[in-house]
Amino acid sequence: MERWRTIIEPFRIKSVEPIRMTTVAERDDHLREAGFNLFNLHAADVLIDLLTDSGTGAMSAEQWAGIQRGDESYAGSPSWFRFLDAVTELFAFRHVIPTHQGRAAEKILFSVIGGPDKVIPSNTHFDTTRANIEFTGAEAVDLVIAEGRSPSVIHPFKGNMDTDALDTLIVERGAERVPVVFVTVTNNSGGGQPVSMANLRAVREVCDRYGLPLFLDACRFAENAWFIKQREDGYAERSVPDIVREMAGLADGMTMSGKKDALANIGGWLALNDDRWAEACRNMLILTEGFPTYGGLAGRDLEAMAAGLREVVQDDYLRYRVRSTAYLGEALVEAGVPVVQPIGGHAVYLDAAALLPHVPPLEYPGQALACALYREGGIRGCEIGTVMFGQHPDGTESPAPMELVRLAIPRRVYTQSHVDYVIEVIRWVAERAEQLRGMRIVEQPSALRHFTARFEPLAAAG
Numbered sequence: 001m002e003r004w005r006t007i008i009e010p011f012r013i014k015s016v017e018p019i020r021m022t023t024v025a026e027r028d029d030h031l032r033e034a035g036f037n038l039f040n041l042h043a044a045d046v047l048i049d050l051l052t053d054s055g056t057g058a059m060s061a062e063q064w065a066g067i068q069r070g071d072e073s074y075a076g077s078p079s080w081f082r083f084l085d086a087v088t089e090l091f092a093f094r095h096v097i098p099t100h101q102g103r104a105a106e107k108i109l110f111s112v113i114g115g116p117d118k119v120i121p122s123n124t125h126f127d128t129t130r131a132n133i134e135f136t137g138a139e140a141v142d143l144v145i146a147e148g149r150s151p152s153v154i155h156p157f158k159g160n161m162d163t164d165a166l167d168t169l170i171v172e173r174g175a176e177r178v179p180v181v182f183v184t185v186t187n188n189s190g191g192g193q194p195v196s197m198a199n200l201r202a203v204r205e206v207c208d209r210y211g212l213p214l215f216l217d218a219c220r221f222a223e224n225a226w227f228i229k230q231r232e233d234g235y236a237e238r239s240v241p242d243i244v245r246e247m248a249g250l251a252d253g254m255t256m257s258g259k260k261d262a263l264a265n266i267g268g269w270l271a272l273n274d275d276r277w278a279e280a281c282r283n284m285l286i287l288t289e290g291f292p293t294y295g296g297l298a299g300r301d302l303e304a305m306a307a308g309l310r311e312v313v314q315d316d317y318l319r320y321r322v323r324s325t326a327y328l329g330e331a332l333v334e335a336g337v338p339v340v341q342p343i344g345g346h347a348v349y350l351d352a353a354a355l356l357p358h359v360p361p362l363e364y365p366g367q368a369l370a371c372a373l374y375r376e377g378g379i380r381g382c383e384i385g386t387v388m389f390g391q392h393p394d395g396t397e398s399p400a401p402m403e404l405v406r407l408a409i410p411r412r413v414y415t416q417s418h419v420d421y422v423i424e425v426i427r428w429v430a431e432r433a434e435q436l437r438g439m440r441i442v443e444q445p446s447a448l449r450h451f452t453a454r455f456e457p458l459a460a461a462g
């Protein structure tokens with residue numbers, strides 16, 4: 001047991017970036033100018049930016065040193081070999097293909113193995129994964145366990161895949177139509193919830209039964225490994241790199257966004273064992289990203305990821321990372337604010353439907369709550385509800401399954417006092433939640449409306 005209860009940030013600050021205080025009146029103006037869409041704000045007008053944990057982390061002195069060391073040779077750069085070593089130390093796949101970010105790895109893989117008639121199951125596909133699968137004409141199917149679909153059910157591995165449902169899908173559709181099975185660790189769209197090693201093993205068994213490859217969407221692999229170490233029998237004494245190697249050993253390949261658990265601001269990769277797929281993917285890489293020893297990246301970006309991969313699997317970092325996210329979530333639970341439970345690795349999800357029961361889904365309670373957090377405290381979160389998922393290609397709309405506001409925590413950026421401030425603002429807003437009104441959309445594109453739609457607050461009733 002640790003002697004002291006306080007878990008401190010395991011770093012000290014060497015370089016600072018000022019954040020600018022603003023008033024409610026200024027933020028009212030910014031909201032109006034942005035059409036009440038937080039994606040339209042100037043980031044300089046945001047005090048605490050929890051829009052995403054992707055690419056928003058702070059790099060270490062070692063990573064900045066790596067950036068200086070970056071070798072920009074077109075082919076065979078030493079930076080590439082340092083990156084390759086760091087990746088294969090954890091993920092011993094035969095082929096590693098660098099890309100500019102995660103979705104480029106997805107695009108390349110699915111243009112090689114997807115296509116009409118194909119079905120690709122996952123616990124839950126992230127939106128870019130789903131979009132890249134569907135772009136090829138294939139179908140993306142989510143098969144997370146039932147607990148993973150309910151915000152308040154406590155389960156240690158809510159990201160697990162329903163392996164019976166996987167088996168049934170393969171039998172019903174035919175194994176020849178399933179080119180690959182995906183598991184997202186941790187399950188971002190399902191609340192940053194982890195997947196257990198036992199579940200990965202069970203998915204592997206189903207794959208083996210039908211001769212199918214298993215790939216990881218490994219964006220938050222280190223956070224997932226930490227949850228396994230904390231929560232799964234038999235793993236407490238195992239090192240995180242060892243747990244990661246065991247996860248990787250169950251898979252045949254991976255897609256990765258280096259903007260998450262490689263602690264970098266840009267980058268990603270695709271790794272796999274199959275020689276024929278790898279050749280086809282490299283050919284596609286050369287068309288769309290670049291030569292196979294740099295992908296869509298500069299040598300210095302490869303260095304940043306190489307150093308980040310060594311730091312992200314350290315116990316001190318992961319203990320702080322997961323605890324500091326839980327610290328925010330637990331304070332909100334204690335204050336009676338409804339959140340998705342248990343708290344995931346990278347974000348806290350406010351349950352806007354439960355907090356604003358008087359705002360119907362088609363008046364966008366998540367958007368109303370996200371705007372209120374910005375207005376009152378300069379905090380930027382992200383609606384994950386009917387604005388994001390309610391629009392259909394035929395122009396109709398229907399309520400999303402959940403109305404959430406995601407507060408994603410950038411890595412190594414904010415301190416405990418920033419988080420205490422966030423808690424104070426959310427409590428204040430939650431205590432006055434019945435005064436919040438819904439929104440209506442005044443302008444929207446035909447797809448992916450959450451990025452650009454413009455809103456207007458609805459007037460108070462009566």
Ligand SMILES: Cc1ncc(COP(=O)(O)O)c(C=O)c1O
Pocket residue numbers: 054101102103104126128129184188189217219256257258259267268
């Ligand atoms: C689970 C998951 N997969 C894939 C991606 C796509 O990665 P990128 O943003 O680097 O394209 C993300 C990004 O948020 C993600 O969370």
